[in-house]
Amino acid sequence: MEGIAIEQSQVEFRNCFRRSIHDGGNTSFWHDHWIGVDKLSSLFPRLYRLESNVDVTVKERVLSGSNELTLNNNWVRSPAGRVTDELYVLTGLIKSFGFEQGGGQNRWVWTLDSDGLFRVNSLASSIDAQLLGSNVSSLCTIRNNIIPKKIEIFAWRTLKKRLPVRIELDKRGIDLDSVRCPVCDDDLESVEHSIIFCKNALDIWDRVYKWWNMGSFSSFSIQEVLGDDPASNTSKFGKKVWLAVRWISAYLIWKNRNNKGRSSGYQQDRRSRNSIGSCGSQVPHLAFRVDGIVSLGR
Incomplete structure (x- = not known):
């Protein structure tokens, strides 16, 4: 791997981490990778442009009801057209999400290992797979x-x-x-x-x-x-x-x-x-x- 920067290896390094959420108080709803395969501002760009407060936290935007989680929406205008498709997908994603149980703190989790701990070997394997493709x-x-x-x-x-x-x-x-x-x-x-x-x-x-x-x-x-x-x-x-x-x-x-x-x-x-x-x-x-x-x- 000599001479190869991570960003040149086709591995999305930031996507190798996700936020483990307990209450979402210090986790950005739009800018942190805490749900899905990427940060929500990238997954739902049209909705992001309608957001009245792009720095809102997960705790402020996601409400925990008796049976499921719901979005506490605050758009600059009501979604219409193709934006409603994004809203439908985002709402489903939020409903399927589960907060971590217990009184722990929000933390970053390494997604390439099941225990959530960062290891160089797993990163190297991921980079090899991207660089070498079918020739691994x-x-x-x-x-x-x-x-x-x-x-x-x-x-x-x-x-x-x-x-x-x-x-x-x-x-x-x-x-x-x-x-x-x-x-x-x-x-x-x-x-x-x-x-x-x-x-x-x-x-x-x-x-x-x-x-x-x-x-x-x-x-x-x-x-x-x-x-x-x-x-x-x-x-x-x-x-x-x-x-x-x-x-x-x-x-x-x-x-x-x-x-x-x-x-x-x-x-x-x-x-x-x-x-x-x-x-x-x-x-x-x-x-x-x-x-x-x-x-x-x-």
Whole structure:
């Protein structure tokens, strides 16, 4: 989640809280989220414009009768037309509401957990669900505990196509001399080109796949290269190791791309291949060698 603000994650953070009402004396009827899926000023905008006192509290606006709750209306004019539809829905919503029993105080409740207590884990899960959408299950392996955290973060950013490649920087109005690939200059630099289709990247992937006896490299999307591979005929841990090798390879390809200006293309290619060949040093309890798919070193 590095670099992602909550408001940019498509999660309505304010709607993750609601007001738990005992008497409603210090809860805004219109501006606090105490009933429904949002604050009432957003759910019923036409009625809100007719309100004579927008700062009215729940206690002042909702009356508790013998059998049900009722609205103590105070409009600047009588609702008419489509506004009556909003009034009908609001009245039904109020009637179905139940005040908290006992002498407690009004308080804020976290809606993502059943006990009403705020937890970072539940917020993170909600943000993941919004950002990853239908791909949540296929991206669950983002948490791979056999590689450094920085590579996990890189893999997540790559799968979400959040790398600062030149096409994306240009879209954000950043003035660049060129939007072509800084390594091969053969095409526009997108995430797919930088990590997969650049000549340097293709050479690396071809060597990695042959090294691991995975056949020739023939993937055409980031998801195919860095996503989980359920078809791989090996153990659960073997799949995790093979995924780790691909993530480390992609990370070193990207690192090589960022070092473009420091050395010649030939030197970069050689350094990338040597770095990948020694990537076992980043996963201390594994010895990477070709033996079917993976051989474990203890």
